[in-house]
Amino acid sequence: MRLSGKVAIVTGAASGMGKAIAELYAQEGAKVVVSDMNLDGAKHVAENISGEAIAIQTDVTSEEALQQLFDETVKTFGQVDILVNNAGIMDGMEPVGEISNERWEKIFAVNTVSVMKSMRIAVDLFTKQGHGVIVNNISAGGLYGARAGAAYTASKHAVVGLTKNTAFMYADQNIRCNGIAPGAVATNIGSTMTNMSQAGFGRQQLGMAINPRIGQPEEIAQLALFLGSDESSFINGQVVAIDGGWTAY
Secondary structure, rough: OOOOOOOEEEEEEOEEEEEEEHHHHHHHEEEEEEEOHHHHHHHHHHHOOOOOHHHHOOOOOHHHHHHHHHHHHHHHHHOOEEEEOOOOOOOOOOOOOOOOHHHHHHHHHHHHHHHHHHHHHHHHHHHHOOEEEEEOOOOOHOOOOOOOHHHHHHHHHHHHHHHHHHHHHHHHOOOEEEEEEEEEEEEEHHOOOOOOOHHHHHHHHHHHHHOOEEEHHHHHHHHHHHOOOOOOOOOOOOEEEEOOOHHHH
């Protein structure tokens, strides 16, 4: 029970990696808040989880909704020990010459701005209670330029910087912040890819040719568990690639 007594918020937890993380956290003793825009999906996860869990509908682009997420968590469980920022969407593989303002702003609202706002609420709470852990699900697209389009790549690179800066700024207050950078994983994030750029997609396929295999959400959850637990107490400000060796080429 590596998370016994802990309370964790996991965003985007109705499916994919978020679901796997929420399930594993609960299995390891955490009280879990399954947060997602898809309330029915979140409820299904929470109801079938092996432990204490509640579902909260959250539009991560709404600061009010994010505050409500934390408030309801504290009201229900009394504290928050771990925040997993997992919610995210893809772009359409557009290079910068094709990206629209609307797509750019939407990608950043979900992938970057919401992460900053949730972290801001979390560190305020963490500093008061004297401890806390943040795990940001970032993507290999936050480390390299050949894994997505311009908007997604830039949005995830920004979260890498935010993760490292937050780790440094709060390291003396018993607050840790790390990131995970999955490669290609079997999730439904592809459903957010609309109006695909054929030129951009063609370029990205060059990188896919060296991908050893597709990962499973449960494999990503194992790393999120380690970084959320006290076993990683001396790890702070790191972004760990988990991609089967894809970025080793």
